[in-house]
Amino acid sequence: MERQSVSPETLAAQALGEADPASGGLAPVINLSTNYEQQPDGSYRQGRVYTRADNPTSEQAERLLAALEGGGCACALFGSGMAAATAVFQSLLPGDHVLVSRVLYWGVRKWLAEFALTWGLDVEFTDTADLAAVAAAVRPGRTRLLWVETPANPMWEITDLAAVCELAHSAGVRVAVDNTVATPVLTRPFEHGADLVVHSATKYLNGHGDVLAGAVLAARRDPFWDRIRSWRRNAGAMPGPFEAWLLQRGMRTLFLRVHRASDTAQAIATHFDGHPALAAVLYPGLPSHPGQAGCSPCGWRAGPGPRTPCWALSGCSSAPPRWAGWRA
Numbered sequence: 001m002e003r004q005s006v007s008p009e010t011l012a013a014q015a016l017g018e019a020d021p022a023s024g025g026l027a028p029v030i031n032l033s034t035n036y037e038q039q040p041d042g043s044y045r046q047g048r049v050y051t052r053a054d055n056p057t058s059e060q061a062e063r064l065l066a067a068l069e070g071g072g073c074a075c076a077l078f079g080s081g082m083a084a085a086t087a088v089f090q091s092l093l094p095g096d097h098v099l100v101s102r103v104l105y106w107g108v109r110k111w112l113a114e115f116a117l118t119w120g121l122d123v124e125f126t127d128t129a130d131l132a133a134v135a136a137a138v139r140p141g142r143t144r145l146l147w148v149e150t151p152a153n154p155m156w157e158i159t160d161l162a163a164v165c166e167l168a169h170s171a172g173v174r175v176a177v178d179n180t181v182a183t184p185v186l187t188r189p190f191e192h193g194a195d196l197v198v199h200s201a202t203k204y205l206n207g208h209g210d211v212l213a214g215a216v217l218a219a220r221r222d223p224f225w226d227r228i229r230s231w232r233r234n235a236g237a238m239p240g241p242f243e244a245w246l247l248q249r250g251m252r253t254l255f256l257r258v259h260r261a262s263d264t265a266q267a268i269a270t271h272f273d274g275h276p277a278l279a280a281v282l283y284p285g286l287p288s289h290p291g292q293a294g295c296s297p298c299g300w301r302a303g304p305g306p307r308t309p310c311w312a313l314s315g316c317s318s319a320p321p322r323w324a325g326w327r328a
């Protein structure tokens with residue numbers, strides 16, 4: 001199939017439309033083999049040696065996700081979103097300074113707090129929605145990574161990706177974007193200058209609550225990308241083939257699910273906005289949300305159309321927050 005002429009929706013629905021070369025089957029097969037045939041001369045026919053490094057079923061899901069994120073990017077699946085995120089941090093070197101969104105998924109924050117210091121990373125949290133704060137925090141020659149989550153879980157803060165990437169790049173800083181919440185349906189960070197995209201595929205990408213998986217994608221196949229792939233192989237962070245197969249199957253309905261969930265979240269947020277029992281409804285699709293101001297360059301779509309889930313915080317500060325439209 002000529003890919004350029006096919007919409008992302010169709011690419012996803014057909015899982016790239018690839019037929020199995022052995023049978024002609026249109027649904028991909030699951031390749032469970034852990035080892036690959038070695039030739040008499042010691043070589044491996046298709047370059048694959050062992051499934052901890054390479055697996056055709058994972059590669060199928062990787063090609064599909066790379067096509068959805070666009071820009072000719074490279075993709076590596078991981079056993080979870082946390083395995084993917086930590087592979088990026090662990091591919092840095094001791095002493096590297098890292099800037100991280102102040103609001104971000106608690107698991108990444110906890111991992112950074114527990115392990116980044118012993119790893120030798122100098123981690124600094126900053127408000128990535130505030131360009132002046134990011135500019136002030138960058139240490140030229142020392143900052144190696146800016147980690148942005150947008151919309152950021154759980155407060156849904158929005159970072160202007162194009163602006164923050166331009167700022168970071170002017171100081172030689174690589175930008176990684178956790179795109180779990182937006183998915184490539186709502187935001188394609190490479191189009192805004194991101195160098196790396198990270199996913200918890202456990203969430204919307206798979207979408208059926210039956211797969212734990214993650215992914216790292218890179219705009220360029222450079223030495224840092226090689227280190228991330230090498231980390232996956234050596235640390236054993238590869239997902240199982242069945243998870244990879246389920247993930248490609250889940251991604252077939254990604255567009256339908258995200259559009260529907262977004263419309264539902266918008267309706268819930270609109271309904272509860274201003275409710276007397278609630279202190280706030282945090283949802284970027286509401287006109288009152290700070291992320292609405294000048295959204296279009298952020299890679300975030302304002303106006304009617306797809307949106308993310310919303311949080312509705314209860315007014316009682318002693319009770320855990322109650323929320324609508326989102327299942328963690």
Ligand SMILES: Cc1ncc(COP(=O)(O)O)c(C=O)c1O
Nearest residue numbers: 080081082105153180200202213
């Ligand atoms: C934004 C975000 N990033 C990363 C993760 C971690 O992913 P996983 O649970 O697949 O390890 C999550 C999980 O909820 C998440 O919401």
